[in-house]
Amino acid sequence: MKFYQLKQDPSPRYTGNLNASHPWGLPGVEPCPTCKCGGAGTGLEYPCVDLSGLPPHELKKLSDFWPVPPAEIERLRELVRPLAPKGAVLEPGTLFGPLKGTGLGYFGQLFMEDPWSLCVRREALEQLKEAGLRGLHGCPIQVRFRTKHAPELFEMQLEMHGLYHPDCLPPDRKPPCPTCGNEFFTRPDPVILDAASLPSDLDLFRLRQGSTNILASERFVETVRRLELDGVLFQELEVR
């Protein structure tokens, strides 16, 4: 089985742009006393998770990204966990709820505002589901379009799977931080995926060890090409 990374098609005809954000999220975390890492991760998003039923004073804390102590992250995480999908990765900076804001321009059938966010038009999503692709869970975005034929976009909520193969990581890397578990590596180049860590029952997911990467199975890519859906490009990644 081959796996591919999704990238926005840079062609100038795709002028689509969203000025939108997720309503809630876990704050950043204060720097770790041991390794000094901290802040918030990028790319962790659960747009279908609705936190609106939580008490207003908690929602205020879940709308402020100013770093908080690890214990407070832990508390907020447990508050959110029952509302999140089973096995969801809930790290500092994880975002929740549908995109809200404004949009304009021309959108392809698939659209990536950022490398870590994939939106799919309603008709394309239906076609992909009908084709039998698995792991397609979309949330309608709440965006006002200043365009005549506004697209009906769904943002995909993705499970996280897949690790880097040790062969693509530097051999002299430090062990994870004993206090916070931070793994001290940057994205390997080129990326080699560990075959055993990749899902066999999903056609679209987020890379567990690099949450800004959205990956698709060979089946997904073949289906998108057969249906002639536009807006994204696919780059094959090595699997070992």
Ligand SMILES: [Zn+2]
């Ligand atoms: Zn640390």
